Amino acid sequence: MTEELNQVEVRSFQVGDKVKGQVTKVEEKQVLVSIENSKIDGIVPISELSSLHVEKASDVVSEGEELDLEVLKVEEEAIVLSKKKIDAEKAWEDLTEKFQSGAIFDAQVKEVVKGGLVVDLGIRGFVPASLVESHFVEDFSEYRDLTLSFKIVELDKEKNRLILSHRAVVEQEKGKQKRAILDAVQPGKVVEGTVQRITDFGAFVDIGGIDGLVHISQLSHQHVDKPSDVIEEGQKVTVKVLSVDRDNERISLSIKETLPGPWSNILEKAQKGSVLEGTVKRLVSFGAFVELLPGVEGLVHISQIAHKHIATPFEVLKEGQKVKVKVLEVNESEQRISLSIKELEDKPEEETYELPEESKGFQLGEVIGDMLKNLKS
Known part of the structure; x- marks a missing residue:
């Protein structure tokens, strides 16, 4: 029964x-x-x-x-x-709503498989390796059982296909941070950063979630041929914000502006009366510009080049020549230094004409007259 x-x-x-x-x-x-x-x-x-x-x-x-x-x-x-059919039915409704709204939600990684991660959301969700992080990950084994934030990037109920992305969440957060930094950073501000990338035209520096460009001309007070000569990736640097383009999300930075200028403390580096070695950088009609220190040039006026009269500096100097100079005057405020080459050279003796012994006591005119007669004869 x-x-x-x-x-x-x-x-x-x-x-x-x-x-x-x-x-x-x-x-x-x-x-x-x-x-x-x-x-x-x-x-x-x-x-x-x-x-x-x-x-x-x-x-x-x-x-x-x-x-x-x-x-x-x-x-x-x-x-x-x-059980899984009910879970799936509920899940599709919930996930469809999340997909349409672009919602971010947390879920635990259940499996690490070839090509990515698997998440249980009532239905099987797959996270391709390329959508896990914004950077390359070689080994995903440590991701098992981790709870991560996800966005749905593909949803197809008929094909039972659910593709998730953690990378999209990371990049969205980075975007918010970037906007916040762009809104906060102001020209003239001095901040700390890390060199991320070096190119032929400069270096990109991370200043806390956003990269700014230090143009090659802003790396040093000295001339720089290659950025890699003066800076390296991963290096911590102090930079000054030159400009912020919020529309195009671009920041111009300078390392040079945070460094002491070549003329700072010049009165100690090039004291009046001191003798220095320099390089002739430029020759002009009125003299020669000699580089004493990186970024510091002084002028040797044409009258201070040689004891003898010269028509142009080109007669005795050439560009690139090493010379010793004496510091005559230093004007730090106007960034001017007056130099001399001839002050370090011996003054040639003046040629004098000694009268013959027998001619002494005669008038100068008489002596010259006799000399002229001798020349004629």
Whole structure:
């Protein structure tokens, strides 16, 4: 009689019915549940517990837990139920809403597989390796069981396809940080940064989440042929903000502006009366410009080049020539230095004409007259 009643009650269920059940026993490969408002037990196979692969049923459910289930099969004395179908149905509704709104949500990484990560959201979500981080990751093993923030980038219920991206969240956050920095940074501000990238025309420096460009002309007070000659990637630097283009998200920076200028303390470096060695940089009609220190030139006026009269500096000097000079005057405020080369050279003796002994006592005119006669004869 009991069997007949059970069969009658079993037949009252239809495939697709939604029921609630309480877990009464967890076996290795299946779960037994008591169906609400029924004396019939149901069976949930391990394959119907989750959208992901499950090794043990106890990894998913525990005794006493209440589950929402769907009827898969109606057998003579038992009902086969599915948990994952209900979970998936609820998940698709929730995920569709998240996809349409662009929502960010947290989820735990359940598996690390070839090509990416797997997340259980009621349905299987896949995170391709290229969408995990904004930088390259060689080994994803440490990501297992991590809880990360995700955005849905592809959703197709018919193909049961759900693609997630953690990288999109990271880049979105970076974008917010970048905008905040752009709004906060002001020209003239001095900040610390790290050299991220070096190019032929300068260096990109990270100043806290956004890169600014230090043009090659702003790397040093000295002439720079290649940025890599004076700076390297990863180097910590102090930079001054020159300009901010918020529309195009560009920041111009200077390292040179934070360094002491070549003329600072010039009175100590080139003291009046001191002798220095320099290089002739430019020759002009009125003299020669000699570089004493990087970025510091002094003028040797044409009158200070040689003791003898010269028409142009080109007669005795050439560009690139090393010369010793004496500092005559220094004007730090106007950045001018007067130099002399001839002050370091011996003054040639003046040629004098000695009168013959016998001519002494005669008038100069008489002597010259006699000399002229001798020349004529």
